[in-house]
Structure formats: structure tokens, C-alpha cells
Amino acid sequence: MISCPFPGSFCINGITLMKLTIYAIIAGEDDLETISIIFEVFRLYGHNMSCDAFDRFRGEDSRFKETLARDVRGMLQLFQVAHLGTPSEDIMDEALSFTRNHLESLDGHNASSAIAPHLFKHIQNALYIPRYGNIEVLVAREYISYYEQDESHNEIILKFAKLNFNFCQFLCIQEIETLTRWWKDLDLASKLPHIRDRVVECHFMSLGAYFEQQYSLGRIIVAKITMIVVVVDDTYDAYFYEKVTHHVTLSIYRDNYKVVMEEFMNTHGHVPRQILLRCLSFARIFDVFYKEGDGYSDPKGKIERYMNSLYVHPIPLSG
Structure with a gap:
């Protein structure tokens, strides 16, 4: 020994x-x-x-x-x-x-x-978008559709998965209502006309870090912080904008993801695993938003369909 x-x-x-x-x-x-x-x-x-x-x-x-x-x-x-x-x-x-x-x-x-x-x-x-370049809720939504068409699927498991997703969707809608009221109370849009209204997108980003249902408060806090950062970023962009910025950001994310993954498996305790887990989860949002250019500034196409699947369209429980 x-x-x-x-x-x-x-x-x-x-x-x-x-x-x-x-x-x-x-x-x-x-x-x-x-x-x-x-x-x-x-x-x-x-x-x-x-x-x-x-x-x-x-x-x-x-x-x-x-x-x-x-x-x-x-x-x-x-x-x-x-x-x-x-x-x-x-x-x-x-x-x-x-x-x-x-x-x-x-x-x-x-x-x-x-x-x-x-x-x-x-x-x-x-x-x-590979599973580990995607966020958990989108992975779950896509897999439910795939699993439903698999001949070996279990009906009870499938129904519970659908109910769980629909409950998550309802919870997310409630959180967006809370964020919308907070944003309107701030009334920043009338004071800073150059800023974007990105309540839904900011909540969508918060799902990258806190996708579990029990972390509703965490999602709301992250979304609020992100919305304030967007205000600062938009103010900055009003004076200067570099088109390669999102490409540089994506490159940095890809270069460092493996390093974080290595530390995640390091049990020496340098960094608590729960913190690293949030870093890994939040980092995956970059691949989602910047896969085809700046999906945050222009959330059409894929990003719009993602948000519709998460916030608008519940999964039918039968058929």
C-alpha cells in the first residue's frame, strides 16, 4: 500500500x-x-x-x-x-x-x-452542433424527438420526459415574465436608445449555466447580469465595433474547453467541481450563439427556432 x-x-x-x-x-x-x-x-x-x-x-x-x-x-x-x-x-x-x-x-x-x-x-x-458544444435543454429537446421515433423506446419514460420538458418550459416563461417586469421598471430603453431589448436571449444564455429546474433564482440573476453587460456592450459598440470579435471569442472558447475539462477531472480540489461544471455548461452557449456568425445580435434562423422550441411550443404528449 x-x-x-x-x-x-x-x-x-x-x-x-x-x-x-x-x-x-x-x-x-x-x-x-x-x-x-x-x-x-x-x-x-x-x-x-x-x-x-x-x-x-x-x-x-x-x-x-x-x-x-x-x-x-x-x-x-x-x-x-x-x-x-x-x-x-x-x-x-x-x-x-x-x-x-x-x-x-x-x-x-x-x-x-x-x-x-x-x-x-x-x-x-x-x-x-455536438452534444458537448450545445446546451443541455436543447440537447434534451432534440433527443426526445429522436427517442420517440426509435422503435425500442419506452412509452412511460417518453411521457415523463415530455412532461418534464413542458414543465421546464412553463417555468422558463414565468422567469421571463419576472425579467420583463424588472427590465421595464429600469426604463433604460428610453434613456439609452441605442441599446437592444434582449430579455429572452439573456434568459436563453442563463440556461447555459443553470439548466436544472431548481436553479430558477440562479437563471434570473445570470440573466439580469447579462442584460446589464449588454447595455455596456451596446454603448461600446455605438462607438467601436470589430467584426472579428465573435470569431476571436469562439476561438478562445474552443482552445480552453479542453483545459477546463482536464481540471474538471482533477480531484485534487484546486477548483470546486461545481464551479467548473458551471463553466463547462456556460461555455457551451458560445457554440450555440456563434455557430453561424453573431446569433446574439441577429437571433434569426437557428437561434429563433431554438427559442421557439424552448419557450413557445410545448411537446405534444401523444402522437
Whole structure:
């Protein structure tokens, strides 16, 4: 028995009990989708499951086996979890490139006809904005539509998912009403005619950090702060505007996401995990808003459809 690098973890010859548990779970498992899901679950809960688990899917040339392309669901799951890599994990970058190339080859070729339409749509959505570049509520909304069309879906789980989403939607509408009253009471629009009215967009951004239902107050506070920042930003833009600003912002986000992900799995306690979780969640809003230019300043197209799906259209419970 020696000292363990992870406080509170039991070690045998320097190997933590958690690592031994992971090894036992994946031993003999050769299904790509299953391994990817296990990897995702452990990483999301802050356990640094080694990406060496994917070595079993690489050939003698250290490249991912081309035969994996036949497993479309497995490729899609690997594509999603490849975004949970850290700066030093080159294999995750290789997995991302490998899966993206093969999944994109399905997009626009006759091969897509061999895939169920709802799965093909799910792949298209993932390629446009991956799960971990999207915000949780949008991921949930899209997945409910996908799951409903899957032949293996469970009716009870599906109905509860719909009810839960519709309740969240109702709660969000109440929060927007609170924010609208507060904004009108401030009456800044009459004093600063150059500022934008972005109540709904600011609430939408707050969902990036606090998507859980119980954090209603957190969403309202974040939305209010964001609205004040917008006032300052609009005042600044009235005098100076640089078109590349949002591209620079997006680049910084992408460069640092892996670093935050690495710290998220660091159990030394440098930064509380709940704080890092909010950072990871809030950061994902940048990909949503700036995927196609400045979606915040001009929320038409995709952003408008996102907000309609979250705030306007409830999910029918049947049919």
C-alpha cells in the first residue's frame, strides 16, 4: 500500500480502486457504443477514465479500424465523447477526425438511405452542433424527438420526459415574465436608445449555466447580469465595433474547453467541481450563439427556432 494521488481513494500498488473498477467493467467488452457510453459516464462524473480504453478499436498501424464505420451508432457515440478529451489526449482528436469524416460521408450519399430517417437526422444535428458544444435543454429537446421515433423506446419514460420538458418550459416563461417586469421598471430603453431589448436571449444564455429546474433564482440573476453587460456592450459598440470579435471569442472558447475539462477531472480540489461544471455548461452557449456568425445580435434562423422550441411550443404528449 502506497500513498494515493487521489485523496479519499483506496490504492493498491498505486492503482486506485476506481481504476480497478473501470478495468473490471470494460474487460472483454468490444462494443464501440458501450465503451463510449461508459467512458462518457465516468468522465461526466469527474473520474479520469483513461482513453486507452479505445486502443482495442485501433489496428497495428495505431489507426482506428475502418470496419468500425459499419457501426453507425457506435461511431456517433464515439464522435460525441471525443469532445471530452484533454489537451494531452491525441487519441481523442484522432477519434474526432475519424468519426466526423465517416459520419459526414453518410451525409449526402446514398448510404444514408440504409439508415433510419430519425437516426440520420440525429447524426446531422450532432455534426452541426455536438452534444458537448450545445446546451443541455436543447440537447434534451432534440433527443426526445429522436427517442420517440426509435422503435425500442419506452412509452412511460417518453411521457415523463415530455412532461418534464413542458414543465421546464412553463417555468422558463414565468422567469421571463419576472425579467420583463424588472427590465421595464429600469426604463433604460428610453434613456439609452441605442441599446437592444434582449430579455429572452439573456434568459436563453442563463440556461447555459443553470439548466436544472431548481436553479430558477440562479437563471434570473445570470440573466439580469447579462442584460446589464449588454447595455455596456451596446454603448461600446455605438462607438467601436470589430467584426472579428465573435470569431476571436469562439476561438478562445474552443482552445480552453479542453483545459477546463482536464481540471474538471482533477480531484485534487484546486477548483470546486461545481464551479467548473458551471463553466463547462456556460461555455457551451458560445457554440450555440456563434455557430453561424453573431446569433446574439441577429437571433434569426437557428437561434429563433431554438427559442421557439424552448419557450413557445410545448411537446405534444401523444402522437
